[in-house]
Every structure is written in C-alpha cells, then in structure tokens.
Amino acid sequence: MARTGATPYDIAYRIRTKSGRYVWVRDAAKFRRDKNGLAHTAIGVFVDIDDTVAAEKKRQEELEAALAKADRAARARTDFLRRISHDMRTPLNGILGLLRISCDHPDDAELARANRQKMETTARSTCARYLSISIATASSTTVPAARSRPPSTTGPTRTAERSAAGPSRTRGSA
Template identity: 40%
Template sequence: MNQLKQYFLDKNSTSPFVDEVLEFIDLGTIPERMKGKNILTLEMKGQDGKWHACFIIPQTYDKNHNLTNVLMTLSDIDDFKKRELEAKEKLKEAAIEAKQANLAKTNFLRRISHDIRTPLNGIVGMINLSERYSNDTDKLYECKEKVLTSLDYLLSLINDILDTNKVESGTLVLENKPFNLIDIINKIIAIVETNCEQHNLQFYGGKDMSKIIHRNFVGSGEYLNRLLMNIASNAIKYNREGGSVTLYCTELSSDDTHALYEFVCKDTGLGMSEEFQKHAFEPFTCEGKPTTTGYNGTGLGLSIVKDIVEMMHGTIQMESKENVGTTFKILLPLQIDPNPQIIKPIQTKPLNLTNKKRLFQRKSHTPK
C-alpha cells in the first residue's frame, strides 16, 4: 500500500487523481464499497505519466461474511488507455462535425428557398410587365434580359444541387470525349466579359495572357467548363463596382500523353475572412457577404469545384484577403488527343450564273 502511494503520489503531487487514489486505497471503506461487487477498479496516471489500472479483489471472508482480506494489483494500461482516449476524441470531433453539418444544411435549405423564390418571382414579374409594354421594344428587351439572367442563375443552382448529390452518392462520372481547349476558353471569356460589363467590372486576361500550346484533349470538357465558370462567377459575384476580374491559362509542361495546365482566376473583390477560408471548400458553407447579383448562392460552388478538380487528378490553391480580393490557381493534367479531328472548311465550286442572269434580265424587262 505504501509503495502504491509513493508510486502515484508524493508530497508535492499536483496530480488530479490525488483524492481519487486516497479514497480508493482507504482500507476502512473497502468492505462497504465491495458490497454487491466482485472487483473495484481505478484508472489513473502515475508519476511517470503513464496510465495504470489498480484493482481490488476480495480474497477471504469471516464466518459472518465480512471481508477480511483483499488482493490489490496494478497493471500498465498506457497503450490501451491512449487508444481509448484517441477514439473518444475522434467520436467527439465527429459529433461536433455532424452537428455543424446539420446546421449548415439547415442554413442551406433556408438560403436555397430564398434563392429559388427570388428569381422565380422576378421571372413572373418580368412576364407580367412585358404584357403591359407589348409595344415598347426597349422595355421588352430589358424584360427578356432580366428573365434570361434569372433563368441562368436557376440553371446553375439546379446543376450545383444535382452534382453535389452525385458526388455524395459516388455516381458523378466524368465523360471522356475529345474537346478543344481554345473553344472552351473562348466561350467562357465571352460570357465573363459580358457579365463584367453588366456589373461595371474590368476584365483582363483571356487569349492575350494565355499560353496554349496543345489545344486538343480527351476528357471532360463539360466539367472543365463548369469548374472554370464557377470560379469566374464567384469572382464577379463577390466583387465591387469598378473592380476587375482576370482569367487566363498557361501550359506549364507536357510529355507525349499529357499537358500540365495552370488556370488562374483573380479578382479585386470582397475577399474572404481567415476563418471562412478554413471551410471555403466544404459543402453548404456561405460567408453571407453582399453580392453584385443580389443572390447569395448555395455554398456548393467551391465544394463542387474541389471535387471535380480532384476527380481530374488536379489541385486547387486559394489566396484571399478581405477587401483586397481572391486568387484561385488550378493545376490540371490534361490528356492530349493523339488523333484530333481537324474540321476542314467545306469546298464549294463557283456557281455559273450566266444563264440565270440572262433569264433574270429578260424577266425584269417584261412589262406588267
């Protein structure tokens, strides 16, 4: 018993187990504590910092069934206890993450219900307004543009939701088809430039800043377009009036089968807080800052971008500072198309219009 005290306690001990140890080895209370039990157990740390388990086991009783002798044993359970504590910590973290995920989904449902109703109400309003101004061409054109903008947002919203569901269920499959990188970049630039003009933003980059050597690839051109559009849309959405968006790509290296491309999207917008950056790529997360479009978004865009980039065996990096802007850099290895289809211009023969011209002249001089 004295050895046990010396091992676990000393006169200067600050161990949190001091009171528990003293209570556990109190011989005067053992018979009472043993009633209805076959063993007493205490887990504690010793002076060496290791975990131990102390057991008190009844040995003999007198004729009145009073406990007279006990066996006290000590076991080293340091490895087991550490694994147990690690497991408990992981369970605790998992519970916290599950709670945060449920809260994020609740906030997501609240945001998405608002974001669906807003453009739908706008579309209905514009259609009703167009009926009142059926003879005003300028007003009808304005209504049409607003309807198309709302429809584009709704389509993006639905695509994000569907893709998130596919990722979570493991059913998202990237197609493997030939595509032309320049065609994709040109289409994206045309859309981004137009959106920048609508929101009084400057656009830089495009073909002038891009370095494209190989242009024909095999892979998912559709999802490459999607992830670049998501990044560019965020650059516009979370920008400020008079700000800028820069978008370009560079071929860094290549071999016989693949070319490594870096896609860069930079904006001079609102930026992200340091705390939000820790969760920016998690689904359903949204910082809630004001946007140029008036739509807060679902918080799924960056999550989907990261999933697609990883499925394409690439990486994504983000640098952001509040009130300064955000820069995304995406590295993707693209599979070079070994047999690209070259679309040749249609060869046409000159038409001989001599006889037709004479016939036309004769008809034109025929009196009515």
C-alpha cells in the first residue's frame, strides 16, 4: 500500500534567467512513497513569484516607514508634554514660593501687597499663555514636532516670570 504526500517540499529562491535578470520562484512538490518509504512519484509546481515577493517587500518597507513615523510622533508628544510640564511648574512654584513668604510674614503688609501683585501678574500671564497653547493643541490633529517650546510671549509675561522667579524680600524667622 503506497503512502501519499508523506514528505512535502516547498521552497522559494532566486534564479537567474537567460536574460541575466534575477527572479523569485517557488518550487513545491509532494512525493508518493512505497511501503518501504522510497519516493517513486513526485507531483510538483514551479511558479514565478517575483511580483508577490516585490509586493511583500514594498508592504514591509511601508510598514517600517509607518512605524518610524509613529515613533517620531510619540517622541514629539513626549517631548512636548515634558517641556510644557516643566514650563507650567516653574511659574506655579514661583507663585507657591511667594505665597509661602507672605504666609510666613503676616504682619508685613507691604511684602504681602508686593507678593500678591507678582502672583497675580504671573498667574494671569501663565493662564493666558497655557490657554492659548491648549486651544492650539486641541484644534490640531497632532502635537507639532517642530516646536520644542511653547510659543514665546512678550511684555508682562516675561516680566512676571522674572519677578516670580527672582528673590523676594524676606525677614527673620517668624
């Protein structure tokens, strides 16, 4: 009794044609074997798969390009969020520091008034700045990769940031 299909054969490789061009081919076969396991008949095909291999290679390159693009977008988002987080913490820490100084010196009305003005200026400019960034970010489909910092502002914002970050007058321990 003969066994059929006991040892399939399926391989793809490149060959050189008479014209000198290389093409991909698939060579597949099944063997019929006798009762001792010796092959006595082969049924097979030899197929030109050059177009299929080229299409698969192109698809692989497109997938790799899409992955690289997604990686760049993820890095840009991470960088944007890291920078904006830092830029938000800086003025907020200044406001908290001025508030702490004012609380530590409740008897000094002049210090409290000066610190309150600095805190108000910093808070207003910071809120306006981040509101505009939030609107711009929400209206776009992706986080802009080219922008490494939030848009710069002029006038009171820079002055307020310097005032908030700069040294404030303190008195001895209360």
